[in-house]
Amino acid sequence: MLIVIVAIVSIASALKWGDKKNWQSYYSTIIFFIAADLAYNALSVSKRLWEYSGFLPHEYIGLFVMLTIYPSVMLIFLPKWPSGVWHQVVHILKWVVIFSAVEWILSLFGELTYHNGWSFWFSVLFDCVMFPLLILHHKRPLLAWPLAIGVGAVILYSFHIPVS
DSSP states (O other), X not given: OHHHHHHHHHHHHHHHHSOOTTHHHXXXXXXXXXXXXXXXXXXTTTSOSEXXXXXXXXXXXXXXXXXHHHHHHHHHHTTTOOSSHHHHXXXXXXXXXXHHHHHHHHHHTTSEEEOXXXXXXXXXXXXXXXXXXXXXXXXXXXXXXXXXXHHHHHHHHHTTXXXX
């Protein structure tokens, strides 16, 4: 049930601080974000690394997250991209901390569980890769796709996820 609160807070935050007027500018990156998560869910169906649990099956909660939280976050994260490398690193780290804190709370309350060697710290590391990839996709999408596929392949290989 906490995930519903996270979604409500995300949507409210996007309504207050997000660039709603220019949502079309961020649409392709929102779709990229959702597509990557859909790929994870499709490829790991027989051996999940992490899984939502709660009032609905993982797949439904995952879709709920993809359709509420991801667009909301992108409407805040992408338009607030600063200039200067130091400010960019801080911006990414801020979002890694936010995502990590939410994930930690969800896992603390049993709404997110880890499996097959994955852990909270792998999620933190993944977020450190994911947010720069989202920025890269926003700026240079044709470069981001092969890199995202490469990251996915490394995860599939490293955690022995069977792909048939």
